[in-house]
Amino acid sequence: MFETIRSDVRAVFDNDPAARSVFEVIFTYSGLHALWSHRIAHWFFKRKLLTIARIISQINRFLTGIEIHPGATIGKRLFIDHGMGVVIGETCEIGNDVVLYQGVTLGGTGKEKGKRHPTIGNNVVISSGAKILGSFKVGDHSRVGANAVVLQEVPEHSTVVGIPGRIVKQNGVRINKLDHCNLPDPVYDICLKLQSEIDTLKNELEAVKKSGGKKDDGVKSF
Ligand SMILES: CC(C)(COP(=O)(O)OP(=O)(O)OC[C@H]1O[C@@H](n2cnc3c(N)ncnc32)[C@H](O)[C@@H]1OP(=O)(O)O)[C@@H](O)C(=O)NCCC(=O)NCCS
Numbered sequence: 119m120f121e122t123i124r125s126d127v128r129a130v131f132d133n134d135p136a137a138r139s140v141f142e143v144i145f146t147y148s149g150l151h152a153l154w155s156h157r158i159a160h161w162f163f164k165r166k167l168l169t170i171a172r173i174i175s176q177i178n179r180f181l182t183g184i185e186i187h188p189g190a191t192i193g194k195r196l197f198i199d200h201g202m203g204v205v206i207g208e209t210c211e212i213g214n215d216v217v218l219y220q221g222v223t224l225g226g227t228g229k230e231k232g233k234r235h236p237t238i239g240n241n242v243v244i245s246s247g248a249k250i251l252g253s254f255k256v257g258d259h260s261r262v263g264a265n266a267v268v269l270q271e272v273p274e275h276s277t278v279v280g281i282p283g284r285i286v287k288q289n290g291v292r293i294n295k296l297d298h299c300n301l302p303d304p305v306y307d308i309c310l311k312l313q314s315e316i317d318t319l320k321n322e323l324e325a326v327k328k329s330g331g332k333k334d335d336g337v338k339s340f
Pocket of ligand 1: 200219243244245246261262263264265266277278279280286287292
């Protein structure tokens with residue numbers, strides 16, 4: 119247990135240049151308090167003492183502003199920076215050495231049952247305000263940009279930004295902005311459709327002009 123606490127504290131120093139002393143970290147980092155409370159709540163949850171688990175989780179939320187469902191599975195050295203507004207769902211699984219900033223939601227879409235929250239790989243950074251919704255995986259060593267809304271699987275070593283989340287970098291290489299790369303871009307799709315309809319209308323107008331306003335196919339002249 120002491121080794122786990124020591125590694126949690128070390129994770130703060132590794133990720134936050136503002137951390138000054140062990141004393142300060144232990145007494146003032148709400149991310150650490152939330153993590154330690156969650157471990158106690160999870161212990162009760164696994165022994166089917168669900169109400170006690172939920173009460174601890176709610177006290178944790180009241181004190182830290184971080185809501186972690188007692189059923190969530192969290193790996194080693196999770197660092198929650200600032201913390202306020204973080205929500206972690208029941209079936210969420212988080213790997214080792216993950217960093218979460220304030221306002222992150224690891225939630226469900228409301229459409230799935232059973233496993234309905236994301237699985238976060240190792241060494242993932244999820245920036246402030248990002249929402250990851252659904253039961254897919256965010257691959258190891260990936261980064262999710264601030265305020266992104268991620269709705270689909272993210273491969274390893276990727277950077278995802280925007281709404282809906284799209285991959286802008288993979289293995290350190292920038293991805294072409296027009297490359298959907300497995301993530302949908304509905305606005306771009308609509309633009310393509312509109313462009314194709316405009317082209318069709320232009321061609322028809324051109325044909326009508328060439329025929330001097332007359333058209334054989336029954337279309338009346340303007
Ligand atoms: C995503 C992030 C982690 C950077 O990852 P990265 O792999 O180094 O990516 P880059 O900075 O090279 O950015 C890649 C592209 O995504 C864009 N981008 C980066 N973050 C973005 C965001 N949050 N939203 C929209 N676009 C973003 C960049 O402008 C760049 O676009 P370009 O290719 O047109 O120039 C970072 O931008 C981010 O969001 N950090 C927030 C950290 C945070 O929450 N801090 C809070 C501390 S309190």
